[in-house]
Amino acid sequence: xxxxxxxxITDNKKLVLSIGEFKGNERVDLRQYxxxxxxxxxxxxxxxxxxxxxxxxxxxxxKLKNV
Numbered sequence: 001x002x003x004x005x006x007x008x009i010t011d012n013k014k015l016v017l018s019i020g021e022f023k024g025n026e027r028v029d030l031r032q033y034x035x036x037x038x039x040x041x042x043x044x045x046x047x048x049x050x051x052x053x054x055x056x057x058x059x060x061x062x063k064l065k066n067v
Contacts, residue, residue: 001029014040019051026051 001020008014012035019028031046049057 006033011035016040016042028054028057 001018003016003018006014006016009032014033015030016033017028017030019026021027027048028051029046029048031048032043033040034043035041
């Protein structure tokens with residue numbers, strides 16, 4: 001997976017956006033990481049989907065601006 005962006009939520013948690021390939025399909029992954037023994041590791045908290053869904057996902061997120 002190639003990390004595109006990340007930001008720290010707290011000293012021990014961060015949110016990571018990455019892209020990679022799984023079974024021949026390009027996938028987008030947005031996942032929470034936690035610090036364990038001074039190293040960030042991924043958790044089950046997150047979402048991943050085919051990159052072809054990205055335009056629809058962006059449209060969904062843009063609706064948050066109007067809430």
